[in-house]
Amino acid sequence: MVEPVNPGALRSKIELKLHTYHAVRIWWGRGVESGRPQIIGMRQYLALAGRIQQAAAIDDPYADFWMLAIDRRIEETRRILEPLLEQTKAILASIPEELTVEDNVSQKPFTTGVYPGGQQGWLGIHVLIQYDRVVRNILLTQHVALITRRQANQMLVSASKAIRSLCECTRRYPGPSGTTRDDFAANNARARAAIERFGELPKAVLEGTQRSPFAPLIRKPSQKASSEEAEELMQQDVLEDQASKAEDP
Template identity: 40%
Template sequence: MADHYQLNLGSLRSSITLTLHTHHAARIWQGRTAREGVHSIMGMAGYISVTNLIKQMAAQDDPYADWAMVQLEEKLMQAKAGMLDLTQQFDRIRQDLPTQIDMSDNLNIHPVTLPLYIGSQLGFLAVYLLTDYDTLVRRTLLAHHTALIGRIDMEAWIDDGAHLLRSLFGQAQRYRHAGVTRDDMAANNARACAAVEKFGVPPQDILAGIRRSQFAPPIIRHGAVPVDDADALAEEAGESSVTVDEPEDEA
């Protein structure tokens, strides 16, 4: 006899926080608001909002969003490699520490703990990169304090690590919502022509849907609700938890 139960399952949720120990990493997180004579600098919250929007648009078959995801993923991998190179350089410096000295990590006695509300994997990857930078800064400051490196080297390491993250945010900041689908591009309609005029033509393998980011969502071609700009996703930062999306069948 078959059982007839209605299973009202909700979304999977997880509470995730980030702990930072250095003012340098905290400034990267916050960014900078524009004021007279000073331009704004995107912080992690702005970057996350952009990646959330890009992911949503990629799910609605926007080839420009897929193109942006591929470019951001490549930028993330480059930044991760750059941060690893800085860390390995520092590890070689640490070898100068006498074996008779045991030096523990320097941790902030009052670190800042931040809740994470992230709807995209590219957002999480950037947060992981920020934690690597936070660790690099801590170790670099300690190396300078203990005379393993001079001030010039210390500042160079800290600035080089920050540049990797700000360059990533700059890549995200260049994204603009195109408002087209692959069907529009195939029909060469008015929306497609306007998008091409503004943003150029995506690479053919991306336009055909052959090359996508490994974190690209399944494409939903029916019943999609368009989003005009990033403002619709900015409100996500007010949610109280992180939603973990379960895999969906490809359309």
């Protein structure tokens, strides 16, 4: 009789490669140790988005509310970056065929390991990569005199504001409410305190009929976490450690 095989948790080494100074600055953000106002970067966004997803997994309705807010911000960011990417591609396509211009890539790109902490973290990474491509195209079109410096600056500012807004949206997350939907159904003291502190929730969110398409399965306190969920918690610890590091000079 063949004994059953119980494979361990799946793991994959994942690295992010960025080619522009602009995208690297978005990755790091700016910490309070700089003596200037903090700017939330993508690494902090990943840690906070992961924390929100963890709270949603234990039936915190406020976490579901925040996941929906992040979905909207991701979509808004894409609506700005995607047209810019297509616009720069069209401009580069106008280069005469007698002139060969290859993609501009860094001779020494910034590379870092990433632990997205959930699907919304992955979406943030995809958006950052798209931003990096947009910046590369803008700088190249300016370099070969297809657009003016003023036009390039306007496009760069528009793209930068969009992705910084995505990272910044997680800053306002106040942390886990300490409640579940069962508390609201019972209208107990925890639920009343949460409403007083965090405000009322939309009915669809409170009832669980409106959740992010990337929301995790809800795990009741009596349910044991799966090996995949345990692995996610381990990665979240690494992610939060990474986010707490000072900005790379």
